[in-house]
Amino acid sequence: MIRKYIALLRMKYIEMLAYRLATFVWMTGAVTQPLITMFVWMNIHPEESESFVFYFMAVIFVERMTSAWDVWELDREIREGTFSNLLLRPLHPIHWAIAENVVYKWLFLVILVPVWAVGAAFWPALRPHMTGSQIGWFLLAVVLGAALRFLLSYSCGLLAFWVTKVAAVYGVIDVISLFLSGRIAPLELLPPRLREWSEWLPFRYMISFPIEIATGAADGGELVRGFAIAGGWMVVLTAALQWLWRAGMRKNQAVGG
Amino acid sequence: MRRYGRVFREFFRACLVEEMEYRSEFFGNVISSFFGIGMALLTIQIFFYQTDRLGGWTYGEVLVLLGVFNTLRGCIDFALRPNMPRLLEHVRRGTLDYVLTKPVDSMFYVSFRHLVFWRLIDVVLGFGVIGYGLYVERYVPSVADVLVFLVVMAASFLLIYSLWMMLMTTSFWVVRIDDLSFIFDSFFETARFPGSMYRGAVRMVITYILPAVLITNTPALALLGKWSAWAAFAALVVALLFLWIARRFWRFALRFYTGAGG
Numbered sequence A: 001m002i003r004k005y006i007a008l009l010r011m012k013y014i015e016m017l018a019y020r021l022a023t024f025v026w027m028t029g030a031v032t033q034p035l036i037t038m039f040v041w042m043n044i045h046p047e048e049s050e051s052f053v054f055y056f057m058a059v060i061f062v063e064r065m066t067s068a069w070d071v072w073e074l075d076r077e078i079r080e081g082t083f084s085n086l087l088l089r090p091l092h093p094i095h096w097a098i099a100e101n102v103v104y105k106w107l108f109l110v111i112l113v114p115v116w117a118v119g120a121a122f123w124p125a126l127r128p129h130m131t132g133s134q135i136g137w138f139l140l141a142v143v144l145g146a147a148l149r150f151l152l153s154y155s156c157g158l159l160a161f162w163v164t165k166v167a168a169v170y171g172v173i174d175v176i177s178l179f180l181s182g183r184i185a186p187l188e189l190l191p192p193r194l195r196e197w198s199e200w201l202p203f204r205y206m207i208s209f210p211i212e213i214a215t216g217a218a219d220g221g222e223l224v225r226g227f228a229i230a231g232g233w234m235v236v237l238t239a240a241l242q243w244l245w246r247a248g249m250r251k252n253q254a255v256g257g
Numbered sequence B: 001m002r003r004y005g006r007v008f009r010e011f012f013r014a015c016l017v018e019e020m021e022y023r024s025e026f027f028g029n030v031i032s033s034f035f036g037i038g039m040a041l042l043t044i045q046i047f048f049y050q051t052d053r054l055g056g057w058t059y060g061e062v063l064v065l066l067g068v069f070n071t072l073r074g075c076i077d078f079a080l081r082p083n084m085p086r087l088l089e090h091v092r093r094g095t096l097d098y099v100l101t102k103p104v105d106s107m108f109y110v111s112f113r114h115l116v117f118w119r120l121i122d123v124v125l126g127f128g129v130i131g132y133g134l135y136v137e138r139y140v141p142s143v144a145d146v147l148v149f150l151v152v153m154a155a156s157f158l159l160i161y162s163l164w165m166m167l168m169t170t171s172f173w174v175v176r177i178d179d180l181s182f183i184f185d186s187f188f189e190t191a192r193f194p195g196s197m198y199r200g201a202v203r204m205v206i207t208y209i210l211p212a213v214l215i216t217n218t219p220a221l222a223l224l225g226k227w228s229a230w231a232a233f234a235a236l237v238v239a240l241l242f243l244w245i246a247r248r249f250w251r252f253a254l255r256f257y258t259g260a261g262g
Helices: A002-018 A020-044 A046-066 A070-080 A083-088 A093-122 A132-161 A166-180 A192-200 A202-206 A208-215 A221-256 B002-020 B023-050 B059-093 B096-101 B106-112 B117-137 B143-172 B177-192 B200-209 B212-223 B229-261
Strands: none
Touching (some): A002 A093, A020 B177, A046 A093, A046 A208, A070 A083, A093 A132, A132 A202, A166 A202, A166 B023, A192 A202, A202 A208, A208 A221, B023 B059, B023 B117, B059 B117, B059 B177, B096 B106, B106 B229, B200 B212
């Protein structure tokens, strides 16, 4: 399995290099929305500018590290029928998607970490104050967030077996997540009702939760509770994915055979 | 000029007929437009949950600004965006020759041949939000306000058109146009909010270099009665200048095209 994965990763890496410009462009695009939002908040609470800078830079970082685009890939592949080719290969198609995610995130990491380091040298606001265990929990939360987002995206993508406009469905989910994952505002600034929703839905654990750990906003009991809820969603989404996969395969055979 | 009006009407009719064949799509699209504006309003709601001013603009004023933004974006999506990939195809396949032999101006043709009719919903919704913002603000625009608004709005159209045209023209050299329009979108997003909100270098860039702020803020301010004749005139001059540049750039690219395509 490990050997297979190394081969997969290498293939995906070569594929990515072929689209360097596109990768770069998507990266720039991902930066603007958090930056605009950051300016809005700095304008509303000028006295807290420093913490907003840190927060939204962290949003950019975590958002890139957890982002998943499998729904668009699956939507296209299933609609155009190329997905069947993937099924013929000896390895489950989900491994191709996982490998791709790993490669892209590795690239983002390699680019973003030095950028952050240089930035932190100039702006004290960007310097994180984390203890060793905090760093550990932060990294774990980022990996968990990436897994949650991947599972959600892939499950939605599988809906393409039944629904024609999956990307539109996911678009709605994505907009909801914009509010509840902490991209529009740090969750503590949301109206109480929305905040309550954000605690229980999976979106917070995709972006805001790791950042809360990094800033020290979530520790002790809150930390345990957060990981418990995120873990619960992990189980739910994994089960959903498996169920959708099986049902999708039946549907696919019924249509194709 | 009259002929171009007639040609445009013909494009409009052809696209409308095409669109009517997919009526079920139409409703889905209308819903997504409503959803989009609803989310934009909710975002502003969240900001104003914490404050009553954004860059010195009140809630009602920001709503008017959002309305102008939505209207302009609707116009881009209506006429310009659908044409971009097609120009790319023309250049790639060499079928641009056919366009060039047509008895209408090639720049006009490539920018307006394909219209996505349902996107006009965004324009309607935009005006709805403008109206609601004025209602919240309890401000009734005077005749002069509306006239200045129309002038600066026309200037904004010209500016956006020129920027998009330049972007489209790069398809003679750049292969992946999706990426380019994505960059434009992310920069245009800055125009959603008052320019006075931004700080430092970012403010300089979006005010003077890429006049995103000019495009939305001046029409909104005009409608709110906060205009100056001089600024309106300047906006118009800048817009015409950009149009001239876009036109020159298109001509230049065409020379390149015949040179390369043979």
